[in-house]
């Protein structure tokens with residue numbers, strides 16, 4: 122890798138100064154293109170998403186049996202979309218900005234099994250791997266009733282294999298819990314910022330938790346190493362996995378069905394804006410891909426990152442993708458937003474999706490806490506800080522006339538818009554931990570407004 126000349130880079134991309142100074146900033150990408158022109162760069166198709174969806178359907182009876190909390194939805198892991206009118210009023214008054222159209226929340230925070238968006242991609246990749254092993258061994262065929270996977274015979278079969286992953290917490294939770302349930306021996310390599318309760322929960326499920334004093338990048342590298350030395354060990358690569366990405370992408374068709382049931386229109390005159398918290402990029406990137414395939418160019422995806430970890434904005438804006446980290450700019454990658462503390466973006470996701478993501482913004486941890494408190498007080502919805510990253514998305518869009526004009530999003534369309542904030546985690550946060558989040562939120566709300 123050639124050394125990066127930071128001074129030159131800043132000259133070329135002046136907005137990097139704001140990133141370095143940890144100021145909140147927003148960038149709408151002038152290089153977005155229609156889906157049909159962007160699709161070849163993704164390298165995946167509607168058929169790939171359909172395959173993932175079919176695989177999840179095959180596993181649904183098994184999931185309903187081994188995770189009773191999924192039985193009500195017949196083993197399909199999906200979350201609700203809810204209106205948040207009181208929160209909308211609060212945002213409008215706080216930012217002195219009317220939000221035209223309607224504001225809704227996608228509660229991936231409350232997905233069963235692991236309480237975060239990682240219950241999509243993480244669980245899907247473990248299931249894919251298990252299916253492939255069992256089919257190759259002649260134990261399973263795609264037309265079987267997958268409830269047989271819950272038997273001792275299968276658990277003993279999977280026990281010969283191991284799975285490793287590096288994680289800041291939530292991915293480890295999904296992969297750890299799912300792998301252990303199937304019978305795999307599983308190691309989760311956790312970065313320093315991972316919460317104690319997540320480590321405790323995993324250990325209770327029989328997962329081998331390996332702790333590091335360094336950040337996410339190091340934890341991932343160690344997981345990769347462990348797997349490289351053991352042919353029976355499968356490494357789940359959060360930075361590059363297309364399988365994870367496709368697990369997330371299934372969200373698109375599911376949301377389309379939910380919107381149809383709720384009577385929410387998405388078309389030329391009814392744009393949909395989706396605000397997605399971004400860490401390494403697989404979750405928001407995969408969801409965005411699924412949304413684009415479901416709604417075409419009528420959906421506009423915007424990524425949100427902490428001011429201390431703006432890796433995707435940095436990678437896409439400079440075109441350097443995974444060749445640059447926030448640490449290269451002297452940014453510390455320290456944030457309270459679990460899942461978002463990532464210094465180097467996925468090269469795969471950045472390159473695959475850069476033409477399809479309308480914009481990126483950063484926000485402070487303090488702002489996430491403030492709105493975490495609002496969400497609890499006004500809507501009775503408890504979220505972890507990262508899940509609030511998307512909440513100011515509508516303000517960013519409505520404050521940026523240049524972007525709206527460029528995309529032909531005039532006032533009459535904006536009046537019909539749906540703004541969907543993707544709440545990515547919080548459903549499994551213990552009471553005591555949530556109490557400390559709420560105390561921080563209270564502190565933010567009694568300090569001067571920002």
Ligand SMILES: *Cc1c(COP(=O)(O)O)cnc(C)c1O
Nearest residue numbers: 291400401402403404460545546
């Ligand atoms: C992982 C995670 C994200 C972001 O997903 P990436 O694939 O890392 O970009 C957002 N919110 C929460 C709560 C997460 O755990």
